Amino acid sequence: MSKAFTREAETQEDDEVALPALPAGGKNYITPQGYARLRAELLDLIDNERPKVVDVVHWAASNGDRSENGDYLYGKKRLREIDRRIRFLTKRLEIAEVTDPSLHHGNEQVFFGARVTYADAAGAERSVTILGIDEADSARGEVSWISPIARTLLKARVGDQLKLVTPSGVQEIEVVEVAYPVPAERA
The missing domain is CATH 1.10.287.180 (Transcription elongation factor, GreA/GreB, N-terminal domain)
Known part of the structure; x- marks a missing residue:
C-alpha cells in the first residue's frame, strides 16, 4: 500500500469532532x-x-x-x-x-446566567458570570456552568457560606451578591 493511502486514513481520524464532555444527563x-x-x-x-x-x-x-x-x-x-x-x-x-437568565432578574438565588460576587475567607471579593460551555470566557470573568466554582455556587443564596473544593484544599466562600441581566422589555 502506498504512503498516500495511509496518510489519508490518519487525517480522517483528525477530522472527527470531539465535543467537550457534558455531565451525565446534563x-x-x-x-x-x-x-x-x-x-x-x-x-x-x-x-x-x-x-x-x-x-x-x-x-x-x-x-x-x-x-x-x-x-x-x-x-x-x-x-x-x-x-x-x-x-x-x-x-x-x-x-x-x-436559557434566558433575565427571567431570574431580581432573584437572590444563583441559577444559570447569574453574575455572582463571592468573598473568600480573607475577604477578597471575586465576581463570575455562570454561562454555557461554548460561551464562557475566563478572561472576562465568565465560567462554564459545569466548572467547580459554578457547581458550588448554583442554587446558593446571598449570605450562604459554601465550601469550594480546589486543588490546594477546601476554601470557605460566602455569596455576597447575585445579579441577572435586565429583561428586554424593561431595558
Whole structure:
C-alpha cells in the first residue's frame, strides 16, 4: 500500500469532532446571546469564508501542478479546518438548550446566567458570570456552568457560606451578591 493511502486514513481520524464532555444527563445550556454568536459564526463560515476558500482552491487547482502549489495546499488545509468548525458548531447548536437568565432578574438565588460576587475567607471579593460551555470566557470573568466554582455556587443564596473544593484544599466562600441581566422589555 502506498504512503498516500495511509496518510489519508490518519487525517480522517483528525477530522472527527470531539465535543467537550457534558455531565451525565446534563444539557448544553446557552444564553440567547451565546446562541446568536455561535449561529452567526456558523452562517459566516458557510456563506462567506468557505466560498472564498473554495474559489482560491479552484483557481489554484487550475494552475496545474498541485504538489508544489502553495495556494492549493494551504487552501485545502484551510477548507478542512473550516469544515471541521462547521461540523462542530452544527452539533453544538443542535444540542443547545437556550436559557434566558433575565427571567431570574431580581432573584437572590444563583441559577444559570447569574453574575455572582463571592468573598473568600480573607475577604477578597471575586465576581463570575455562570454561562454555557461554548460561551464562557475566563478572561472576562465568565465560567462554564459545569466548572467547580459554578457547581458550588448554583442554587446558593446571598449570605450562604459554601465550601469550594480546589486543588490546594477546601476554601470557605460566602455569596455576597447575585445579579441577572435586565429583561428586554424593561431595558
